[in-house]
Structure formats: structure tokens, C-alpha cells
Amino acid sequence: MNARHIEGRARLLPDAVNTDYIISSRRKRQIPEMSRLAGYIFEDLPQPLDEPVSPGDILVAGEDFACGSAMEAAVDVLIASGVRAVIARSAARTFHRNAINGGLPLLIAHRDVADEGDILQICYAADGEIYNATRHERVRTVPVPDLAVRLAAAGGLIKYCRREGMPPPGLLP
Amino acid sequence: MAVESLVERIMSRQCGAQCRAGDYVVARVDRVYITDASAPSVLDRMEQLGGGRPAHPDRIALVMDHYVPAPSPGVAEVHRRMRDFSRRTGCHLSTEGGGICHQVLGEQGFIRPGELVVGADSHTVTYGAYGTLALGVGSTDAAVAAVTGRLWFRVPDSARLRLRDALQAGCSGRDVALKLNGSMGPSGADYLCVELWTGEADIEPDHLSAVANASAEWGAKAAVSVREEDAASFEGATYAAEWDVDLASVEPFIALPHSPHRTVPVREVRGRPVQLCFVGTCAGGTLGDLRGAANVLRDAKVAPDTRLLVAPASRGIYARALREGLIDVLHAAGAVILPAGCGPCCGTANGVPAAGETVISTACRNYRGRMGNAEAEIYLASAETVAAAAASGCIEDPREVWYG
């Protein structure tokens, strides 16, 4: 129920990409519009990306993705860049919450699910699954909380609350 | 039945039903705070949720701390929006110069022990030193909690961090924090509520606050100090992890560029020249930190080719530092005293380093670009170690020179 199917191109990231590397606080202060801010994502990464992130990409990160700040801009700016989903070996709890609330699918799985540029098909559901169409390989992810799947289907917590009101108790497993 | 942990006890009270680790719950939130860095996105979301006046404006605080005084017309506009919102709704407002949210709201009586608080900033956990279950959240969480007074949570497992004995002269809570940063890494306490047990330790609240602050760097959901009178009631509780720190064995520590987790004893990097020194932030701008810095700089001068910036964490700390003569000492040594607030911590206010410069700072993070220049190298240490570097122009173990 509520499963969401997502297809995109794998973009590999290193371990410990902190929120300052996703978007710097200085840029965030200077540029309030997410669409413009999106032009500066990952600019301070010690090893710059070969090619900028583009709409339709699926980020495939290592350990401790988005550690550091709790700023929701880290999620907003990825959504504004057209990132369809994030796969990480592990992710900071603050980012995880923000991703769930913002409706950005985040799946916990090993980084070797994909090489740079592989085409991935994700089934975002309680028993999440990643199909690597380039390699013809299927991988199960760590189970996705039901709450996350439903909020993603609703377009995030704000939209959910506007429609259904808070709390979403039926939502809580 | 298993003994309830501290976080389960608080969450159960806030939910009006028994909660256990792993449960997803909706809990009543006592206090919500946002900063000038999060205000635009939180206030937008509050409007999307129906706008108007929140149900309990006295439980919501807005704090100007990251960008003070306003460095640009855009920020001045954000500050105006915060003033207008507070005037219109009756929400608590702490204006520029009041200090960092994680310090000033405690002094203003807005944050209290035992409560469940969410703050739209990762270092909200700092208030755990005072027994508050204080969680760092994003803008959506803060907006939902502010408008509805409630929020969803997953009740975390608990861990115990037991502190024993007392710190040596010249060492501080920041050294404990940095040492733990190294052993914990970014996920050593992932998703745990770290209970801080200090019954067998002699540690000042300012030093404990530095430890609670650092728990954000270990992936912890919260770090909460256990009151001595409550300790017995947690007898027999189970912990997902337990750590012991003998405070007497902690020596000055330093984080190497570009990660707060790359920490080594200061003695290993003595002699490295520094150009910019900074004492301040929610990790190192307490009265205890200013005392530590002033102790080192009494009768000393900031070395040539080195500069020292000092930002007290709050107006209350600033006032006490003035009364104790600490500001005089630091000023006479050549420090530039900045308004209470985050200062140059995250590169959004004055005090940006030049390309190629080496910085030593009491802040909690040193990721590349953190202070507004990706070409600078930032080391993190205690106020004592930063002051020692300011006086000698290079990284120095404060015990060797000042407390030996």
C-alpha cells in the first residue's frame, strides 16, 4: 500500500557528507530561494563531483550522510535540485526526520548497490527494494517506517497535517 | 516489567500513555524555539499550516543569534519579520546581543528541567546538561510543534555516560567533548538518548554543558543529565551502550581540520602557527570558558600576526564577565570582543578567515568552509588551549606553559 516507484540515475557520494557540504550556511544566509540555492549544492566537498547533480538523480551515499546541522535546507535544496531519492549506508537522525517530513525518500542500504550512472528503480515501501537496471540486480533495503511512506505519498508532513490534522495516530505503527 | 529509562519516563508523561523504546508516538511538546537561521523556513511552514496565532505563543521562542547584528539587508528583513511575528502573536523574542539560543533561553527562564523541548538547531541537546529532554529538529518539526503543540517521535533506546572524578587544572569540558568526539565518531551514539551520570564526579555545569553539546556530533538524539535524587529509580535499567570517563585522566584535546572527530592530544600538534583564534559559541562561550581564557591571558598579549575574537554566549555571561574583570583582561590582551551570539562560528557573521589561514576555535564544528572560507584550516579546542595559542602564536598545550 502507498508504495512509490522511483527511477533515476545513481550519483555516488563519499562517506560523512555533512550538511555544510550539502549546502553551506553562508550561501543559505545569502540566498533565500531554494531554486537558486540549488546551484551551490556540494560546492565545499573536499573532492568535488565530476558532474553537477541534475534532476532525476538518486544520491547513493556512504556512512553518516548529512551529519552535522539539523537545517531542513539540506533536504529542501536536494528536492529543489531534482534529487528523487537518497540511498545511504547510514544517515544522521536529524536529516532522516527532515527527509521523512519533507517527503524525500531515504533508503538505508549498502553503497555498492550501484556504480556511478547506473539506472535504479526504487520501490519505496515498508519492504523497500532497489532494482539496479544496469546490473540487473535486486537489493532489499532496511525496512522503511510506514509513517515515512505515507508522508511521502501525502507530499510531506505539512500537507498531511493540513488535510488530516495532527496527530497522524493511525499512521503510527 | 523492565525499569523505565529517563527518556521513556518523560515521553510517557508527554503522551499520557506508557511508552517504550522503539515506539512511534505523538507527544505534547512543552517548548519550541527557532533561530534567525531557521525562522524564515519555520514561519513559512507555520503559515502553510494555517497561520494566525499559535495555540500557546508563550511556549514558542524566536532567537536572533546566528546573524547578529544584521550583516545585510536580507538578514535585517528576516529580523524584522521575527520582531513583527513576536509582536503580533506574543511569542517570546530574544533580540540581537541577547545570545545563543542554547544558552540565553535557559537564563531567561524559558527552558526548564524535566521538560520536552524541540529547537530548530542541532545543538538544542546542550540543554540536556540541565535535565531537559531537548531535541534538535528541522523546520517542519518546529512549525508543526509550534502550531499544534504536538509532534511525532520514535522513542529512542538509552545509553549511559558515567563521569567520575574531577578535571585537572587547564582542562575543560570541551576537552572531554573532543576526546569523546574522537572515540564516538559521527554515529557512536546514533539515535540514542545518552544519560549523563555525574554522581561520582565533581564537574561544573558549564563543563557538563560542553559534553551535552558535543552529543550532537555523536549522532545522539539527546543527552540528558540524571539528577542525583532520581538516580536510584533507574537502578536495573538496561542500556544499549555504556561509557565511562575518568575526568582526571582527560588532557587537552584538539580536532584537526576538517572534522570534529579527528581529535588528538594537543601535545601532538604543538608549535603549529595560527592566525585567527576564536573563543565563543554554544560549545565554548560560557562564563567558565571566558574564565579559562582570561586565566591564560592575564598579563599576556595576543602574539603578533595572530588575532583573537571573543563572543560571550549570552548577555548574562557578558555581564558577569564584565563584573569579574574577565572582559578587561581579554581586551587588554588585545582581543576583539564581539556581541553575544554565534559570532564567526558558521561563517554567517563577522570574523571570516582569509584563504590559507589557520584558525583555532572553541566551536563545535570545523568542516571545510564552516567559517565562511573553504580555503581556511580550522582546529577545535578548549578556551584555555585557544587562549594559549593566541598568546604564543602557535598551538600550545595550556598546561605546559600556564598551569605546569
Ligand code: SF4
Ligand atoms: S554557536 Fe555555532 S554551533 Fe552553536 S548554535 Fe550558533 S552557529 Fe550553531
